Amino acid sequence: MEVPAQLRMIIFGTFLLYTAILLGIGVYSQRSMQKVALANYVDEFYTAGRGMGALVVALMIAAGLCSAGTFLGGPGLGYAVGLAWALAGFSQVFMNFCVLGEVGKKIGIVARRIKAQSYLDILVYRYERNPVVALLGVFSLVVFMGAYVTSQFVGGARLFESMTGFPYWLGLVLFSVVVLIYAAFGGMKGVSLAVIVQGLVMTIAVFVLFFAAMGRLMPLEAAIRKIGQLDPKLISPWTWKPEYEFSMWVVFGLVTLGLPHGVLPTLTYKNTKAMRSAIVLGTVFVVLWTLMLIWMGNLTRALIPNLKVPDHAIPSLAMMVLPPWLTGVVLAGVAGAIQSTVGAMILVISAAIVRDAYLAFINPKATAQQLKSVTQITTVAICAVVFLAALNPPKALEWVIVFAIGGLASSYFFPMLLGLYWWRANEYGAIAGMVGGLVTYMLIKGKILPALAFGMDPIVPSIVVSGLLVVVVSLLTPQPSKRVVLTYFGKGVPEER
Amino acid sequence: MKDVASRNYDIRDIEIDPRFKIAYKEMLLTFGVWFLFMIVSLVVAYTLGKGPVDQYTYVLGMPAWWFGAIVVTLFFAVIVIYISQFVFTDVELTDEPTQSPTARNRNK
Numbered sequence: 001m002e003v004p005a006q007l008r009m010i011i012f013g014t015f016l017l018y019t020a021i022l023l024g025i026g027v028y029s030q031r032s033m034q035k036v037a038l039a040n041y042v043d044e045f046y047t048a049g050r051g052m053g054a055l056v057v058a059l060m061i062a063a064g065l066c067s068a069g070t071f072l073g074g075p076g077l078g079y080a081v082g083l084a085w086a087l088a089g090f091s092q093v094f095m096n097f098c099v100l101g102e103v104g105k106k107i108g109i110v111a112r113r114i115k116a117q118s119y120l121d122i123l124v125y126r127y128e129r130n131p132v133v134a135l136l137g138v139f140s141l142v143v144f145m146g147a148y149v150t151s152q153f154v155g156g157a158r159l160f161e162s163m164t165g166f167p168y169w170l171g172l173v174l175f176s177v178v179v180l181i182y183a184a185f186g187g188m189k190g191v192s193l194a195v196i197v198q199g200l201v202m203t204i205a206v207f208v209l210f211f212a213a214m215g216r217l218m219p220l221e222a223a224i225r226k227i228g229q230l231d232p233k234l235i236s237p238w239t240w241k242p243e244y245e246f247s248m249w250v251v252f253g254l255v256t257l258g259l260p261h262g263v264l265p266t267l268t269y270k271n272t273k274a275m276r277s278a279i280v281l282g283t284v285f286v287v288l289w290t291l292m293l294i295w296m297g298n299l300t301r302a303l304i305p306n307l308k309v310p311d312h313a314i315p316s317l318a319m320m321v322l323p324p325w326l327t328g329v330v331l332a333g334v335a336g337a338i339q340s341t342v343g344a345m346i347l348v349i350s351a352a353i354v355r356d357a358y359l360a361f362i363n364p365k366a367t368a369q370q371l372k373s374v375t376q377i378t379t380v381a382i383c384a385v386v387f388l389a390a391l392n393p394p395k396a397l398e399w400v401i402v403f404a405i406g407g408l409a410s411s412y413f414f415p416m417l418l419g420l421y422w423w424r425a426n427e428y429g430a431i432a433g434m435v436g437g438l439v440t441y442m443l444i445k446g447k448i449l450p451a452l453a454f455g456m457d458p459i460v461p462s463i464v465v466s467g468l469l470v471v472v473v474s475l476l477t478p479q480p481s482k483r484v485v486l487t488y489f490g491k492g493v494p495e496e497r
Numbered sequence: 498m499k500d501v502a503s504r505n506y507d508i509r510d511i512e513i514d515p516r517f518k519i520a521y522k523e524m525l526l527t528f529g530v531w532f533l534f535m536i537v538s539l540v541v542a543y544t545l546g547k548g549p550v551d552q553y554t555y556v557l558g559m560p561a562w563w564f565g566a567i568v569v570t571l572f573f574a575v576i577v578i579y580i581s582q583f584v585f586t587d588v589e590l591t592d593e594p595t596q597s598p599t600a601r602n603r604n605k
Contacts, residue, residue, distance in 0.1 A: 083563060087542055090570050094531060097577045101527030101585070105520040108590045220558030232550035235560055237542045245543075249535050272587040279581035287574050291567065421521055423508060479508070483501035490511045492592050493501055 005165070007324045012164040014328020015174070018201060018335065022178045025193045029186025041372040045187035046117040046351050052268040054277035056192045059199035060265040061096050061278070062285045063340035065256065066202075068155045070289060071334045075297020076310035082234035082298060088245060089294040091253030096282025098256050099263055104275050106420050106488075107266040113492055116267060118351030119260035123412070124360070126419045126488055127427035128481055134356045136411075136434050141260065141352045144408050145345045146386065147400035153390040154397075155311075156338045163315055163331055172390055179339050180383035183346045184376065188268065191343040198336030202289065205333025209314070210292040212321040213299060223302040230305055234298065247456030251406070255459060258413035259405070261344035346386075350379040403442055410437035410462035414470050423489050429474030437466030516588045523585055530580065534573045541565040 036044045043049060052060070070092075077085040107122060114125050120137045127133045153176050160171030182190030217223040224235060233239040240248070256262050269275045293314065300313040307316060318330040354375050359366055366374070389397065414437070415430040443449045444458035452461050479485075486493045546553075546562035556564040 083560075087538070087563075087566055090538060090566060091535065093570060094534065094573070094577055097581065098527060098531055101581070102524045105523060105588065106517065109514075109516055109520075109588075109592075112591055221555045224555075224559060228550050228553075235553075235563075236550050237546040237562060242539060242543055245539060246535075249539070253531065253535065271590060272585075276581045276585050276587070279585075280578050283574055283577055287570065291570070421524060478504045480504070481501065482503045482506050482511075485508070485511055486501065489513055489517055491514045 007319065007327070008163070008165040010324035011328040011331055012166060014325050015160070015164070015331050015335070018197075018329075018332035019174050019178055021197055022182065022194055022339070025197065026178060026182035026186060026190055029182055029190035029193055032189055033186055038368045038372060041368065042117060042354070042375055043115070044189070045375055046347060046355075047111075047268045048188040048192060050112070050268055051270050052192060052265065052274070053270055054274045054281055056196065057100075057265045057269045057274060057278040058096055058280075058282035058285065059195045059340075060192060060268070060344065061099055061262055062282045062289070063195050063199050063202060063337060064264070064344040065092070065095050065259065065262045065341070066286065066289060066337055067341035068152050068334065068338050070293055071202075071337045072155065072159065072311045072314060074290075074294050075300070075314045076312070078294045078297030079300055079307065079313040080310040082231075082236070082239050084233075084237050084239040084245065085248075086294040086298055087237055088240075088248035088252060089290050091249040091251075092256075093287045093290050094253070094283060095256055095262065095286055096279050098253070099266065100275050100279050100282075102257060103263065103416075103420055104266045104269070105272060107263070108269065108272070108275070110420075110488055111267045113487055117355055118267070119263050119348060120352045120356045122267075123416060123419065123430075124356055126425075126480075126484060127415075127430045128484060129360065130427040130431070131361065132431050133427055133434070134360055136431065138352045138357045140408060140411060140434075140438070141349055143400065144404040145261070145349050146382070147397055148404045149342050149345050149349075150386050150389045150393065150397060151401045151404075152338045152342055153386065154393050156335060157390065159315060159334060160331070162312070163319075163327070169391060172387065175335060175338065176342075176383070176387050176390065179342055179346070180380070180387070183343045184379040184383050187375075187379075188347060191340075191347060192268075194343060195340045198340045199285065201329065201336045202333045202340075203285065205330045205336075206289050206292050208326055209318055209322065209330055210296060212326075213296055213303075213317055216321045217299055217302060223299065227298065227301045230301060234301060241455060243455055244457070247460045250463075251409075251457050251459045255409040255413045255463060257416050258409035258411070258463075260348045260408070260412070261341065263416075264344055264348060346379065346382055349382055350375065353378050353382075403445055406445065406457075406459050406462075407438050407441050410441040410459055410466055411435070413437070413463050414467040418467070418470050420488065423485050424474055424479060425470055426474045426477055426480045428477040429470040429472075432473040433466040433470035436469040437462045440465040519586060519588060526580065526584070530573070530576065534569070537573075538566055538569050541569055 074089055110122060116122050123137060124134045153172060156175045157168050157171035161168045182194050228235045296317060297313045300317045303320060304316055307313060318327045358374055411434040415433045418425040419430065441458050441462040444453050444461065483493055542562050545565050554561045
């Protein structure tokens with residue numbers, strides 16, 4: 001992108017202001033955590049005492065799941081592939097309803113019974129604290145989410161570099177150090193406060209951009225016809241065969257339960273009234289963000305027909321139709337989307353390591369002080385590793401990313417869903433389902449057995465395999481323990497209440 | 498007494514927490530609504546989107562199929578909001594210390 005020098009400074013300035021606000025939140029939440037009683041530290045760190053209200057829960061889910069994909073990649077594909085892709089984007093708009101409606105209540109009750117601090121806690125306890133389940137879980141989260149977090153920062157830093165002209169490492173520092181501070185030192189408190197600011201900035205950015213762009217595009221019909229003349233495939237749903245479109249809906253709308261950072265807020269909401277309000281708020285946000293952004297990606301074609309890098313559609317559009325300081329707000333909006341996702345993912349990874357590896361196997365008798373130290377060290381270490389990896393992205397990163405989100409979803413979706421609602425699912429079924437789903441996904445996506453896809457995204461056959469394995473293997477092995485069934489389906493284990 | 502580590506009990510002896518029954522039904526409803534949303538969206542989009550692109554009908558400046566997809570989404574948004582406010586119920590998330598936890602159906 002060609003960005004004149006004057007513009008760059010102003011964009012940089014606005015972005016810096018946004019970053020400063022987040023830094024303030026980081027400092028505030030860190031101080032708040034300092035005051036927490038030692039015995040409660042870990043609970044407060046990962047679930048903030050389970051007292052989150054509707055707005056925060058809504059935004060944690062919405063902004064947690066909407067990342068660079070919704071702001072850059074998605075519109076980029078709307079630009080390059082067309083409205084067939086944009087149509088698939090609609091599948092994600094009810095994510096709050098899906099997460100909260102499908103598992104919100106169940107997890108809300110179970111989490112309080114077993115004092116769960118993480119997504120993995122719910123899964124591991126359900127499957128008899130089986131070490132293989134735990135280690136598979138920790139490993140896949142650390143590797144795939146870690147890679148995803150790293151690539152999000154790389155993307156953000158690169159964008160910063162092209163929009164402001166400042167060096168990559170500076171962008172990386174501004175994007176990531178802030179997150180490190182409020183996530184590593186503020187925990188869930190920091191992440192949830194930040195998400196309010198980020199949600200606000202994201203919303204302003206989207207609205208401002210949408211209306212400015214529409215103003216420039218009027219009359220709309222002429223603009224869309226123009227795009228259709230560039231290439232009719234850009235404005236027709238038939239660019240993608242119905243079965244492929246269907247599979248994209250599965251990817252973006254159905255398997256949300258398999259994404260730990262999206263389900264994380266179910267551990268933190270205050271009561272079911274807040275949960276129901278979060279559905280309303282979240283729906284409004286995500287419908288507007290998704291609709292406006294993805295459509296704008298496609299509409300950019302009418303104004304900028306020959307962009308070399310489709311991911312630059314939104315930033316280029318912003319620079320074309322907005323004054324520089326508002327372009328800075330759009331950059332902040334992109335940053336917000338990335339940081340909110342990353343913040344939630346860092347907490348998921350950290351909780352998995354601290355609770356499901358350290359506390360479960362390495363030091364089950366850890367004292368409160370030890371837990372506190374390990375929590376802080378682990379979270380800081382994750383951030384440091386991610387930062388270093390993003391500074392000089394290893395080639396392997398690209399390779400891992402390809403499998404990251406799809407791989408996670410294919411391995412967790414059915415083990416989690418069936419675990420929560422089918423009493424007979426057991427740890428053997430879960431292991432088979434997790435491994436089977438992931439392996440199938442990698443075989444197809446890695447082009448070793450592409451035919452298994454039947455013309456659809458690899459997620460579809462992968463979750464089918466995963467689901468079948470959970471069911472069949474569970475039925476062939478002993479039923480779950482009474483303790484687990486009482487906890488997840490019955491009225492709880494009396495002496496443990 | 499109960500041996501909670503046992504894997505040899507009869508499932509029919511286990512009393513299901515009423516709140517979990519509610520959660521289960523709401524889960525089915527949620528998936529059902531989402532599937533319906535998907536099917537209606539795809540049917541509307543792929544039917545109205547048929548034919549040569551240069552002969553598309555335009556509504557409010559956009560191709561009819563795209564307009565239809567947006568309308569479907571907005572319609573289901575209203576349904577989702579309605580369900581969350583008037584169909585989903587509120588339950589106590591903590592277990593009551595004495596007897597069995599009961600679900601209270603109150604729409605606040």
